């Protein structure tokens with residue numbers, strides 16, 4: 001560990017405040033360090049390892065594809081990308097998919113698409129290219145997705161930012177509609193549950209009114225489901241909890257089950273906006289990533305699997321919410337944020353690692369994003385460590 005830490009400090013640019021842990025291997029929701037110490041993982045690598053570490057079926061599909069064809073350019077057809085796109089459309093009701101490699105890239109694509117939609121339909125004379133996002137949102141780390149991110153702390157140093165973004169308060173429908181009324185907007189981008197912002201769900205009534213207005217005004221609705229998507233909240237897409245059908249949904253994180261992949265899924269209004277050469281990325285639709293994602297999606301997009309995610313989320317809430325240190329638990333399914341009465345969330349994460357439990361924070365909350373298929377045995381083991389720390 002000491003060697004790795006020294007080498008990391010020497011050779012890797014220090015943009016992450018790493019915990020004192022080097023993970024070597026894992027299975028299901030359990031992983032091990034170099035001394036074979038066991039950890040229960042309630043983080044899934046920030047919501048990525050949706051089927052846990054090294055799921056048998058997922059690993060087999062990835063290894064098989066890696067030994068058959070690891071990459072070819074997007075100038076050619078490949079079966080894994082087509083199979084995954086078809087399954088995504090069938091399971092979500094969307095029309096077409098565009099693949100990329102991360103959440104930020106998926107959001108970039110969605111923003112470009114919304115602007116092109118408006119340009120195609122209303123022309124360049126009309127300045128209808130702005131995107132409204134919400135305060136406290138997080139949409140990625142590229143210059144444009146930082147511009148879309150509604151948190152001042154991310155707007156240091158890197159100016160000038162991409163123009164054309166405004167921020168409104170979540171759940172303040174009057175403010176949102178008064179901004180959108182200007183006629184300058186081509187899109188609205190939201191997270192149904194703000195993840196990095198502290199696991200904060202939107203109110204259903206706000207979403208309903210916002211979507212109705214946007215439909216009427218031909219403003220595209222973009223859902224950033226990079227963190228909430230693919231079963232995380234107990235539904236395949238978090239939009240289902242809100243009875244909403246965004247024109248574009250961005251996905252990444254849990255979609256790949258552990259390999260880098262991002263995607264936008266588009267409806268009938270938006271699926272044919274991008275034409276030849278309007279967008280592209282070398283690695284988008286990589287066959288190995290798509291083969292893994294296909295397994296993850298097929299397993300997760302199943303009613304009984306999703307019902308279990310929901311039930312495990314309820315179980316976690318039930319087990320923890322009566323603890324004296326717990327003020328409240330926010331979130332849905334297995335995307336949960338624990339509000340604490342007096343303890344510091346960062347300190348709890350450190351204690352967790354000492355005791356063999358991997359946790360996350362989101363603002364001042366403890367954030368739980370366990371693998372969706374965590375076993376009850378692992379869940380109970382992790383919860384008893386967490387209870388001990390919170391006591």
Ligand SMILES: Cc1ncc(COP(=O)(O)O)c(C=O)c1O
Nearest residue numbers: 102103104138139140195226227
């Ligand atoms: C809601 C949301 N959007 C976008 C991103 C950026 O994704 P990536 O880190 O894959 O670029 C994240 C990452 O945390 C996220 O939570």
